[in-house]
């Protein structure tokens with residue numbers, strides 16, 4: 614499956630009756646990189662998990678390459694092309710690294726595990742270890758590698774760099790950029806580090822209290838320090 618367009622229109626969602634994400638609309642063209650930024654608790658994670666079908670959907674549409682997915686279960690959304698690396702790394706703690714990776718293959722041949730081991734040699738070394746025996750950074754690699762093995766046409770990444778060594782962060786961001794440029798994957802990245810977010814993404818959404826309060830090109834935001842200060846506060850001074 615090649616990279617797909619993502620269209621979100623009038624999306625509202627939350628937890629039970631509580632509404633967190635309110636009237637969110639945006640589009641990401643196929644193969645583009647978009648970042649979502651905003652202070653803690655502003656609804657970034659809720660938005661991504663809503664796209665994946667893991668919250669209470671209140672209103673609005675979500676289309677992957679024109680096909681509405683907002684009524685599908687999370688697993689069916691995965692088969693429709695959505696890949697997700699949640700902020701809470703959802704690896705199987707009692708399975709080995711390799712078993713975790715196999716679960717992400719979605720029917721592709723086991724020889725493809727090499728893609729994951731190539732990106733994260735550390736996972737090859739630890740492939741017989743159980744999920745719970747991994748360090749935080751290794752769990753992070755496993756979660757990301759498993760999502761990539763499913764060859765998602767739209768990849769949702771919730772702070773995928775958290776806990777990883779700087780050199781691995783750079784490699785990973787380069788790998789994500791490559792996937793998008795090759796037309797393999799459209800990427801929506803939630804990232805706290807503003808510099809990283811702006812360097813990676815072509816377009817940016819700023820979230821505040823569940824709403825999009827600014828959207829535009831990364832370059833435009835980079836050249837507006839007062840906006841960065843307004844939206845990110847002290848956290849923006851990276």
Ligand SMILES: Nc1ncnc2c1ncn2[C@@H]1O[C@H](COP(=O)(O)OP(=O)(O)OP(=O)(O)O)[C@@H](O)[C@H]1O
Pocket residue numbers: 628631633651652653654655656657658659660700
């Ligand atoms: N499972 C949940 N049940 C009820 N409320 C929740 C739940 N998860 C998050 N919330 C609330 O939703 C709001 C948005 O949280 P969310 O995790 O989406 O923010 P975020 O922008 O990802 O923050 P952070 O930068 O800290 O990861 C917060 O007020 C939070 O308390």
Ligand SMILES: [Mg+2]
Pocket residue numbers: 657658659700771
């Ligand atoms: Mg979050």
